[in-house]
Amino acid sequence: MASSTIEKQPIATSKSVERKESKSKPEVIIIQPVHGWSALRLGELWQYRDLLYFLVWRDLKGRYRQTAFGPLWIVAQPLFSMVLYTIIFGMIAKLPSDGRPYAIFSYSGLLPWSFLNDCLGSGLNSLLGGSALFSKVYFPRLLIPLSRLISQLIDFFISFFFLIVLMVIYNVQPTWGIVFLPVLLLLMAILGVGIGLWFSGFIVRFRDFGNIMGYFMRAWMYASPVVYASSVVPPQWQTLYHLNPMTPVIEAFRWGTLGSPAPPLWSIGLAFLIAIPIFVGGLYKFKRDERNIVDVI
Numbered sequence: 001m002a003s004s005t006i007e008k009q010p011i012a013t014s015k016s017v018e019r020k021e022s023k024s025k026p027e028v029i030i031i032q033p034v035h036g037w038s039a040l041r042l043g044e045l046w047q048y049r050d051l052l053y054f055l056v057w058r059d060l061k062g063r064y065r066q067t068a069f070g071p072l073w074i075v076a077q078p079l080f081s082m083v084l085y086t087i088i089f090g091m092i093a094k095l096p097s098d099g100r101p102y103a104i105f106s107y108s109g110l111l112p113w114s115f116l117n118d119c120l121g122s123g124l125n126s127l128l129g130g131s132a133l134f135s136k137v138y139f140p141r142l143l144i145p146l147s148r149l150i151s152q153l154i155d156f157f158i159s160f161f162f163l164i165v166l167m168v169i170y171n172v173q174p175t176w177g178i179v180f181l182p183v184l185l186l187l188m189a190i191l192g193v194g195i196g197l198w199f200s201g202f203i204v205r206f207r208d209f210g211n212i213m214g215y216f217m218r219a220w221m222y223a224s225p226v227v228y229a230s231s232v233v234p235p236q237w238q239t240l241y242h243l244n245p246m247t248p249v250i251e252a253f254r255w256g257t258l259g260s261p262a263p264p265l266w267s268i269g270l271a272f273l274i275a276i277p278i279f280v281g282g283l284y285k286f287k288r289d290e291r292n293i294v295d296v297i
Contacts, residue, residue: 044140051139055147060154074155075162078114082107085227095228098260104166105258109226111163112184112253115156116192116246117217122148123196123282124213127289128204141290142283145193145200153185163257177256184249184256187268191245191275197282201289225250229260245271 045052064073082103089095090102097105126145133139167174203209224246233241241247248267254260 041140042142045142045146048139048143052143052147052150055143056150059148059151063151074158078107078110078159079162081110085110089227096231098229098231098254098258100172100258100260101170104163104170104172105229105254106227107163107166108254108257109224109250111156111159112188112250113221113224113226113246114159115152115185116188116249118152118155119149119189119192120196120213120217122152123193123198123286124200124203124210126196126286127200142286145197145286149189149193153189156185167257172258174257175255175259177252177262180252180256184252187245187249187271187275190279191271194275194279194282197286198278200286204289220244220246230263231261242267243270245274 085106086103090097090106095102123145126148127141129144133144166172199209199213203213224244230238230241230247230251242264248263248271251260251263252268255262
């Protein structure tokens with residue numbers, strides 16, 4: 001009698017049937033309003049980190065494409081301003097410079113100020129500059145100001161290297177306060193980007209608002225110890241003068257690099273108390289403006 005083999009067929013259980021049915025069903029995406037910190041969706045920034053890298057690289061390449069001097073333009077503006085201010089304020093007006101050569105004194109003030117100005121521009125022009133991408137594909141809109149902030153940070157360190165060269169030329173020794181440089185950079189970044197994010201929606205609706213911000217930044221620069229020492233301010237005005245958050249930042253920067261007098265500790269804490277609410281409020285204002293930005297543009 002011929003033997004026959006019986007193939008065992010797997011028995012479909014209820015679990016396997018449910019698994020097959022679940023695979024065939026399309027993915028359901030639930031869109032619902034979010035509140036609080038979750039409305040910012042900061043976790044998406046990490047998920048799109050590869051895009052952040054390409055945005056930074058695109059910004060750096062596009063800025064110096066088809067230029068004769070390339071990245072040398074990073075130090076050209078503060079260097080030209082240093083020479084101009086040295087002639088006007090150092091040689092003609094003879095403003096005090098904390099006992100340091102006025103050239104390096106002015107450059108050490110222009111460097112943090114230029115970084116703040118660039119950070120503010122990164123937030124201010126983020127919606128207007130990224131409008132072409134916003135209308136084509138979705139990605140976290142905060143990647144635009146963040147990528148520009150990173151590229152501005154690279155520019156800062158290139159300019160800071162030139163400051164080190166000046167310190168060697170003028171034989172100026174830094175102090176131990178230079179270790180607080182990352183803290184100062186963080187303070188300037190959140191302050192500048194925060195202000196820019198607050199008004200990023202205005203510049204989309206009213207393009208001439210950028211001119212108003214330019215006048216504001218110029219007045220703010222002369223209200224800060226960029227081209228002069230804080231010692232020229234009368235003693236009765238010193239407390240009011242240090243309410244300006246950039247006053248202790250520039251003083252602390254000069255303290256760490258040139259050995260100038262250190263700012264009052266309370267003024268640094270007050271600068272953070274001013275910058276943090278501005279930055280947090282700017283984030284929410286930016287998220288609110290980005291919802292309808294494509295319709296406005």
